[in-house]
Amino acid sequence: MALTTAAQARTSFDLKSASLPVVAVLLKTTDAAQFAADLAERVADAPGFFDNDPVLIDLAPVRESEDTIDFVAIVAELRRHSTLPVAVRGGSPAQMEAARAAGLAAAPDAPPARAEAPAPVQEVVREVIREVEVEVEVVREVPMPGPGTVVVDKPLRSGQQVYARGADLVVMAVVSFGAEVIADGNIHVYAPLRGRAIAGARGNTEARIFSTCLEPQLVSIAGIYRTTETELPADVRGKPAQVRLEGEKLLIEPLA
Numbered sequence: 001m002a003l004t005t006a007a008q009a010r011t012s013f014d015l016k017s018a019s020l021p022v023v024a025v026l027l028k029t030t031d032a033a034q035f036a037a038d039l040a041e042r043v044a045d046a047p048g049f050f051d052n053d054p055v056l057i058d059l060a061p062v063r064e065s066e067d068t069i070d071f072v073a074i075v076a077e078l079r080r081h082s083t084l085p086v087a088v089r090g091g092s093p094a095q096m097e098a099a100r101a102a103g104l105a106a107a108p109d110a111p112p113a114r115a116e117a118p119a120p121v122q123e124v125v126r127e128v129i130r131e132v133e134v135e136v137e138v139v140r141e142v143p144m145p146g147p148g149t150v151v152v153d154k155p156l157r158s159g160q161q162v163y164a165r166g167a168d169l170v171v172m173a174v175v176s177f178g179a180e181v182i183a184d185g186n187i188h189v190y191a192p193l194r195g196r197a198i199a200g201a202r203g204n205t206e207a208r209i210f211s212t213c214l215e216p217q218l219v220s221i222a223g224i225y226r227t228t229e230t231e232l233p234a235d236v237r238g239k240p241a242q243v244r245l246e247g248e249k250l251l252i253e254p255l256a
Contacts, residue, residue: 022054023083028061032073042223043081050082056107057099059091069095071102148185156181156195163201177217186210192238198225200245209243210255219252221245226252 029035043050055078062069075085087107088099096106148167156162158178162169169183172190179195181187186208187199193211200207200222207221215238218227224245231237232252240255 022056022086023050024056024058025078026058026061027069027074030062030065030067030069032070032077035074036077039077039081053083055083055085057085057088057104059088059095059099060109063090063092063095069098071099071104075102075104150183152181155191158195183207196220197243199243205245207245210241212240212255213238214241214243214252219243219250221250224248224250226250 027035057071057074059069071088078085085104087105088096089107090109091099100106148164149170150162150164150167151170151172152162153172155173156171156175156179158176161180161182162171164183164185164187166184168185168188169181170188170190171181171193174191175181175189175193175195175197177194180198181189181193181195182198182201184200184202184204184207187197187210189197189209189211191211192213192215193209194215194217196218197209197211197216198218198220199209203222205222209219209221214232214236216228218225220226221243222245235254236252241252242255243250243252245251
């Protein structure tokens with residue numbers, strides 16, 4: 001009987017390696033209070049941006065700093081904003097030891113950049129991971145959104161929010177002032193866009209925003225945003241227009 005039980009125990013599970021998308025937080029300050037303030041400001045522009053995503057803290061920018069990092073406080077802030085800090089990389093030996101004491105695992109350092117060999121003639125299918133740095137030192141390492149479209153055919157009133165996770169978003173009615181539309185891909189509004197539009201919410205810098213009547217409170221692509229504090233040019237205000245990202249600058253252009 002004992003032998004049978006032992007055999008069952010040995011076959012009750014398997015151990016396999018796994019590769020999962022994570023959020024890489026590129027830490028550029030050792031000041032936990034400053035980090036907390038910047039993170040709160042960033043996520044305020046995109047509620048629901050995090051969804052219990054695993055987090056890797058990258059210490060490369062502060063590796064040479066002699067200041068003590070309060071990993072307990074940083075981990076607490078990340079958890080407060082619906083993330084799951086699990087690992088740390090790139091720090092000095094003292095920093096890595098402090099991170100381990102706070103319950104974080106040590107992850108391998110990011111590999112150095114290298115020139116790629118010419119692609120073979122045959123087709124190769126591979127997963128692509130993007131790293132996109134945004135304003136509050138959050139670097140997202142996530143797969144590009146897959147195909148898919150969410151269609152909304154009713155007006156969105158103030159206080160309402162629609163998030164097309166991993167997809168484009170098409171809105172066939174007005175997005176009122178105070179309403180919010182978010183998509184990991186593109187956003188198309190075939191009506192007045194008067195609320196907030198956040199495209200490429202999880203780091204897609206190729207995402208765009210289109211509207212037949214552009215009058216937004218805020219437009220954002222991959223974390224780069226513009227508010228109504230800066231008035232839109234007359235050739236796009238209230239007219240068909242698109243918003244796209246060029247480098248770290250938002251371009252707002254008329255639609256022909």
